[in-house]
Amino acid sequence: MAGRSIRTERPWSLRAFFLQWEWLLALIFVAINVVNSTLSPYYFSVDTFLQTPKNFLDIAFLVLPMTLVIIMGNIDISVGSTVALSAVVMAVSFSAGLPMPLAMALCLLVSTGCGFVNGILMTKFKELSSVIITLATMIIYRGIAYVILEDQASGDFPKWFSAFGWGSIGQVPLILIVFALCAILFGLLLHGTSFGRQVYGIGSNPVASRYSGIKIDSVVMIVEMLTGLMAGFTAIFLTSRMDSTRPNVAQGYELEAIAMVVLGGVSTSGGKGRMAGPLLAVFIIGFLNYGLGLVNIPSQVLLIIIGLLLILSVLVMNVRFQSRHQRSALSPSRSVSGGDRPIEKKGTRRR
């Protein structure tokens, strides 16, 4: 490490500023919109930009906390199941006679509780990687949803409930307003508070973070509960948009959300990335999907495009990283877990 000083911030330069990942994403976003507007003469209007997000924003609520989770070096694949469970609880409690506002509160409570359970398991069993814990709870949460509702659908919500998915205030859809508020709050939390700095700290070096006095456990708990809460938001908006719910809703949302976060330039090895990237990625994918719809390309092509974008973006990032730091051949490969394991793997200890 000789000759490399510890800098908290790089000196500002025009080149570095424009080489940021977010500019590339913004460029892609503009390109998509240019292509879209050549495809349809009616495309380029304020109305399109305000109304299209209704179709894809419900999953975007998951992207916000997932960004924190991944920056912290963890991963949470139980979010899709949390959405399903809380949506099912909301629907069932409403049809059992609970007033709708209370049912919605219950939904948020259940989803936050799911996050709480994840957090407890992650902090009590640090040896286990977050993938395994959330894999198990993912199966359990979805399983409970099936136990509650079996294979039926539940719906018949009051009329005003559909406003969450479809309503708007003036010209602006309600979901867009709520999402913008949440995004601003999460952006401030990550970039403007000491809590956010702690999240980065844990992601880039959990051991050093612990020694410098960061309460890792409580940070993990809070992030997991925020993840649960946002999954509750997704549940409400998704249920409102579809006007009913089933135990198999939101299947695969977890992987979609992770894909968007990574596309947004957040590194899964933790400690790197910003909130703006994943937000741009959400809109890129959403508008790309809309554009494909305009020219009747089957939505399966979108799968291929997302996959290729994901791989390409990581490849580009790796190449940039390598050229900048001249990595040695012995790149330390980290596992996806938090890495803070006081009791180390067996085998390394025997002398």
Next chain:
Amino acid sequence: MTDELRASFRTGRRPVRFGESFRELGLLVFIVVVCGVVQLRNPNFLTLSNLRDLFANTAILSILAVGMMMVLLTRGIDLSIGATIALSGMVSALTVQAIPTIPPVVSVLEGMIVGLAVGAAIGMLVAKFDVLPIIATLGFMNVIRGLTYLISNGAWVSSYQMSAGFQRIASGSLFGVSNLIVIAVVIYIVFGYFINHTRTGRQIYAVGSNPEAADIAGLSRRRVVWLVYAAMGTLAGLAGVLWVSKFASAQGDTAVGYELDVIAATVLGGVSISGGSGRVSGLILGSVLFGVLDNALPLVNVSPFWQEAIQGTVILAAVVINVLVKRNGQRYALRKRVI
């Protein structure tokens, strides 16, 4: 302990540790208890025909678990196998539909080649370009799933479009044992030998438990990592043909989410997701427990809707108990100062 260790150096084998054997014993006891309880409630459980069903249904899962174990051993993960199953199944089914006279062996080989191609590409990304496995395979999962829809135009290939020979790959039997079981046993023998008794097989453990040390020791880490994904892809390709032949239909959404089942069964079998530890014998027990839960719960009139919740709870309990046992063992070792 030290004598044991010295003996292990002489024979080139490491002693089986208490934690590991305890874990497998625990799993075995759990399976026996579950079987006993189910048998008391429903005497049809431990009959030859039901057991044959049980193992035939577990075969595909256990074949995939072998590949997943090797991937997990290197600290990787493969989320693409559900999609690979769908693609290889679809390709072989479409070929059979076009040329009904194609021999079943060729279909199987075709599926394996498709899987190998996918696995080799993923292995390239992970081994050569240092893309994190979870991202590389997540990307490929999307690409391959999309390709499957594209080549089939979203249509299904159903049983009447498949030749009888193709369907017999899974439904046929050899000396009264279902082909699926025969194939799974062959795979286990081959890979059990490969993982435990060949140099490359042992290198998988070395690379997984300490990549830096493996590099310094002169192992070609990248080659081992590539190999592991290629093998996983090939096994997934094989499983795809078996799957389509067994259920007699190839669809775009075949085996969606199956990768998580496989990972769960592998972890249940004692393979650590942080790499370097796990054994083939544990793997068999993990897959069998998964199969027993699948098969037994309906027999004792547990509603099928409870199945997922119970499976999830068993997985969580298994990994948590494993951690607790390990901690206990460590504390015990510290107290005895036998390190």
